[in-house]
Amino acid sequence: MNQSSEECMKKISSVNLDKLIKDFSQIEKKMIEISGKNNILDIHLEKMNYLLKGMQTKEVSLKEECATLHNMIKGLQQTIEYQHNVKAENEQLKRNADLMKEKLKSHEQEYKNSIAKLMSEMKIKEEEHKIEIRKLCQDMQKKVQLNEEKNKELIEKKEVEISELNAKLRTQEKEKQNEIIKLELEFDAKLARVQTKPKSYPDSTVLPRSIYRRKLQHLQEEKNKEIAALRNTIHSLEQRLSAGKESHLKRKRF
Numbered sequence: 001m002n003q004s005s006e007e008c009m010k011k012i013s014s015v016n017l018d019k020l021i022k023d024f025s026q027i028e029k030k031m032i033e034i035s036g037k038n039n040i041l042d043i044h045l046e047k048m049n050y051l052l053k054g055m056q057t058k059e060v061s062l063k064e065e066c067a068t069l070h071n072m073i074k075g076l077q078q079t080i081e082y083q084h085n086v087k088a089e090n091e092q093l094k095r096n097a098d099l100m101k102e103k104l105k106s107h108e109q110e111y112k113n114s115i116a117k118l119m120s121e122m123k124i125k126e127e128e129h130k131i132e133i134r135k136l137c138q139d140m141q142k143k144v145q146l147n148e149e150k151n152k153e154l155i156e157k158k159e160v161e162i163s164e165l166n167a168k169l170r171t172q173e174k175e176k177q178n179e180i181i182k183l184e185l186e187f188d189a190k191l192a193r194v195q196t197k198p199k200s201y202p203d204s205t206v207l208p209r210s211i212y213r214r215k216l217q218h219l220q221e222e223k224n225k226e227i228a229a230l231r232n233t234i235h236s237l238e239q240r241l242s243a244g245k246e247s248h249l250k251r252k253r254f
Contacts, residue, residue: 173227176220
């Protein structure tokens with residue numbers, strides 16, 4: 001063991017000192033270079049740390065933006081889904097509207113057919129009504145003609161009755177006048193006979209005169225009543241005749 005160490009020491013001692021110094025200076029240069037490079041590396045490391053912090057900050061911002069975009073995308077997906085549903089509903093509504101249009105067209109056609117049928121029935125009824133009215137008018141015309149003939153006969157009959165009553169009235173008036181004249185003549189004859197008799201009774205002519213006057217007055221009243229009754233009957237018949245003529249004229253106008 002001691003021998004080996006001694007040999008080693010001999011070897012070391014035998015190393016060239018200049019070379020060692022030269023190597024040491026080179027090592028020192030290398031260390032200086034390495035130190036400079038380390039300083040550069042430290043600067044770069046600081047820059048990298050700064051950039052890293054910036055990147056981390058940007059990463060947080062990007063994550064927030066991503067979350068916002070994700071929410072936006074989710075909202076857009078919901079909107080698209082809603083629009084899709086609305087589109088489906090609109091299509092269904094459109095189909096329903098088309099069906100309603102078809103039903104409406106069908107109902108309109110049925111309504112038109114019903115109207116046409118009703119119009120045809122109305123025309124038929126109108127023709128039937130016209131025929132009935134024409135028949136009624138003909139019947140009414142026949143009845144009016146019959147009534148006119150009856151009224152004409154009745155008017156002629158009434159005119160004959162009025163003419164007969166007027167003749168009767170004239171006859172009665174003539175008879176009344178003749179009877180009055182006869183009574184006056186009889187009275188004058190009686191009065192003359194009385195006046196030719198002796199006047200033993202001064203008031204003997206008063207009684208016949210009063211009796212004659214009462215009889216004459218009674219006769220005049222009776223005749224006047226008969227004449228008044230006949231005139232009333234004639235007046236009534238004339239009114240009825242006038243009313244019948246007016247009714248006849250109205251029927252003619254109708």
